[in-house]
Amino acid sequence: MKKFIRVFVYVFLTIILVFTAYAFISGRTYLFEALWYNFADIDDYKKFSNNTVTTGEPQPWPLSANYNRNPLPGELKKMLEDLETVAVLAIKNDSILYEFYWDGYGDSSLSGSFSMAKSITSLLIGAALREGKIRSLDEPVGNYVPEFRTGDKAKLRIIDLLTMSSGSNWEESYANPFSVTTELYYGHNAYKTATGVSIIHQPGSVHSYKSGDTQLLALVLKKATGKSLSAYAAEKLWQPLGAEHAALWSTDDVGGIEKAYCCFNSNARDFARLGQLMLDSGRWKGNEIIPMDYYLNSIKPCMIPDTEGKPCNYYGYQWWIMPSTPEIFYARGILGQYVIVIPSKKTVIVRLGKKRSEKRIDNAPAEVDALIRWGMLFY
Numbered sequence: 001m002k003k004f005i006r007v008f009v010y011v012f013l014t015i016i017l018v019f020t021a022y023a024f025i026s027g028r029t030y031l032f033e034a035l036w037y038n039f040a041d042i043d044d045y046k047k048f049s050n051n052t053v054t055t056g057e058p059q060p061w062p063l064s065a066n067y068n069r070n071p072l073p074g075e076l077k078k079m080l081e082d083l084e085t086v087a088v089l090a091i092k093n094d095s096i097l098y099e100f101y102w103d104g105y106g107d108s109s110l111s112g113s114f115s116m117a118k119s120i121t122s123l124l125i126g127a128a129l130r131e132g133k134i135r136s137l138d139e140p141v142g143n144y145v146p147e148f149r150t151g152d153k154a155k156l157r158i159i160d161l162l163t164m165s166s167g168s169n170w171e172e173s174y175a176n177p178f179s180v181t182t183e184l185y186y187g188h189n190a191y192k193t194a195t196g197v198s199i200i201h202q203p204g205s206v207h208s209y210k211s212g213d214t215q216l217l218a219l220v221l222k223k224a225t226g227k228s229l230s231a232y233a234a235e236k237l238w239q240p241l242g243a244e245h246a247a248l249w250s251t252d253d254v255g256g257i258e259k260a261y262c263c264f265n266s267n268a269r270d271f272a273r274l275g276q277l278m279l280d281s282g283r284w285k286g287n288e289i290i291p292m293d294y295y296l297n298s299i300k301p302c303m304i305p306d307t308e309g310k311p312c313n314y315y316g317y318q319w320w321i322m323p324s325t326p327e328i329f330y331a332r333g334i335l336g337q338y339v340i341v342i343p344s345k346k347t348v349i350v351r352l353g354k355k356r357s358e359k360r361i362d363n364a365p366a367e368v369d370a371l372i373r374w375g376m377l378f379y
Contacts, residue, residue: 040174040185042086042112042335042354045265050248051230051258059242061269064095072100076370083336083367084354086111087268091276091348092378099268108245110265111352114333117249117264118214120233120274122162122298122318124221126282126290127236133224134158141216144223145195152199158220160203161213162317163302167201170212174334181211190215190252190259207304207312211261214318218260229258241273241284262333268350274331275339275348278319299329314363324362328372332364340371347375 072080072088080088086105090098105111113120128134137159142149148156160166173179184193194215218229225232230249238247247270250263277284282295290298298317306312313323322328330340336356340349349371361369 040112040114040335042114042337042352043110044112045110045248045250045263048250048259048263049252049254049256050250050265051228051255053230053238053243053247053249053264054234055243055246056234056239057242058244060244061091061272062095064092064097067096068098068100070098072098073374076374079357079367079370080351080353083356085336085351086354087350087352088371089268089272089350090375090378091272091350093346094276096269097347097378101268105352106267107269108267110248110267112262112333112335112337113264113266113271113331114262114335114337115211116271116331116333116337116339117260117262118211118318119331119339120237120264121214121217121221121229121260123274123277123290124229124232124236125158125162125217125317126294126298127232128221128224129294130288130291131225134220137162141220144220145216147195156199156203158217161217161220163204163207163304163312164209164213164315164318165204165207165302165304166197166210166213166216167199167203167206168197168210168212169200170197170210172208172210184211184215184259185262188253188256190257191219194219204304207302207306207315209315214261215259218258221260222257229260233264236289237274237277238270240287240289241277243270243273245270268352271339271352272348272350275341275350278329279341279343279346279348301326320364322362322364322368322372325372330364330368332368336365336367338368338371340368340375342372342375345375345378347378349375 086103087101138157141156142154156166171179172181184190187193194212197212221229245267247266249258251258277289282290298319300316301313301321302315303311314321319329320332327343330338332338336353338351351371357366359366
């Protein structure tokens, strides 16, 4: 038995030493954090450095005359609780119709967006286009990011990043600690990670979901505007939309680059403003935030063949679309973060939580379909 223990300890220490040596020699020191934390969480902003997205004059949501008069249907409530939901909020006709919180979260609690941040980054591209900081979506990425000025990378356009059709070799893997996506999440050089890709397909020819595409959009924005993503988001979104609480956008290091594909941290009430902006065709209280044609294309299926060779009828400019009811669109995060827009009902629904269903209905997690069916009952 003692011999077995000695052998076990020897093998374990050898593995640790080899792993440590590999991490330092390869420069992948982010692996220590990836293995320590193991799984992503909605409170990960506490682990990372963050830039603040500042507020202006707050515009509190009015409460509907029917505020919280109709509780969640029992079956939906159970589904949401099984998925460890922390917030559900419904906006109807510009007012809060319903909201409920779990697990100590409230209307001002920060919670991670995960990939809903992709939709926010898309809005910022639209704002930069309206402002003339970006001249055209057909511009080469190389106009803003020098690593994309030669070779196959020079073929990449901004619109290819928006539609997730960069043709890069980015590996969208979350479980593999050695994947480039894990490196982007836990690493400390987002610029190097995002620009280190190779182009293996003709840009614009294959739709394939890649967080790296959104991170490249952030590099375009930073160069085009001369501002950090957080500062630009404050100027073009958080302040004009009257957010009540400052948001945090996690960065790769102190004072570093925002993780544009994820990690925008806010609360249900302020996330709902993004949905209301899109419900009102890219305008806030009549003021244009993004151009109308950009708004329309954001929520129009790109129809680029996906990896299965089928036209992509579920994704626009970093916004998801319900194929069977294409008027309905939404922002989506990996742990079940949603901002759902139902134009025919003048409704926005926000759900924040710790899990999402593995079951798919109409190419969406089952709870998205359930929340939409609930929203369709509003009158």
